[in-house]
Amino acid sequence: MAEFRIKVNGQVHSVDVLPDTPVLWVLRDNLGLTGTKFGCGIAQCGACTVFLDGQPLRSCSLPVSGLGNGEITTIEGLTGREGEAVRNAWIARDVPQCGYCQSGQIMSAVALLKQIKKPTDRDIDLAMNGNLCRCATYVRIRAAIHEAAKLLES
Numbered sequence: 672m673a674e675f676r677i678k679v680n681g682q683v684h685s686v687d688v689l690p691d692t693p694v695l696w697v698l699r700d701n702l703g704l705t706g707t708k709f710g711c712g713i714a715q716c717g718a719c720t721v722f723l724d725g726q727p728l729r730s731c732s733l734p735v736s737g738l739g740n741g742e743i744t745t746i747e748g749l750t751g752r753e754g755e756a757v758r759n760a761w762i763a764r765d766v767p768q769c770g771y772c773q774s775g776q777i778m779s780a781v782a783l784l785k786q787i788k789k790p791t792d793r794d795i796d797l798a799m800n801g802n803l804c805r806c807a808t809y810v811r812i813r814a815a816i817h818e819a820a821k822l823l824e825s
């Protein structure tokens with residue numbers, strides 16, 4: 672075991688874990704931030720997506736020892752215009768079905784809208800390609816991202 676100081680959602684936490692513990696485990700088991708989900712554990716499904724210094728990261732596949740001074744943002748700490756627009760669009764379009772994949776979907780959608788203000792269907796499909804949904808909410812996700820882009824115009 673070793674002590675790591677990690678910054679999550681603007682707060683510094685001290686955790687005592689093995690160095691190879693995935694960031695996802697630390698978030699969920701040590702910090703109680705269970706909005707981020709475990710799906711595949713091998714960086715293939717996107718359920719565990721968080722931001723590391725503003726960039727999307729599969730938190731199942733980075734050991735806590737690899738975080739350095741990077742700051743993590745989880746779904747619980749998502750703020751800003753894009754975050755708000757995506758949340759509102761998700762509600763308006765009634766996107767989630769079982770909901771399991773949705774925090775990862777939302778994080779990826781916010782990352783996309785930070786990069787591209789008015790994404791095309793192709794931009795959306797490319798950006799969201801790594802986020803799987805077993806309930807197949809893909810059509811509603813696409814519509815909600817277009818709606819969020821519109822909300823951001825106003």
Ligand code: FES
Binds near residue numbers: 715
């Ligand atoms: S749980 Fe991390 S990508 Fe699937």
Ligand code: FES
Binds near residue numbers: 768772773803
């Ligand atoms: S809403 Fe059920 S897995 Fe995506």
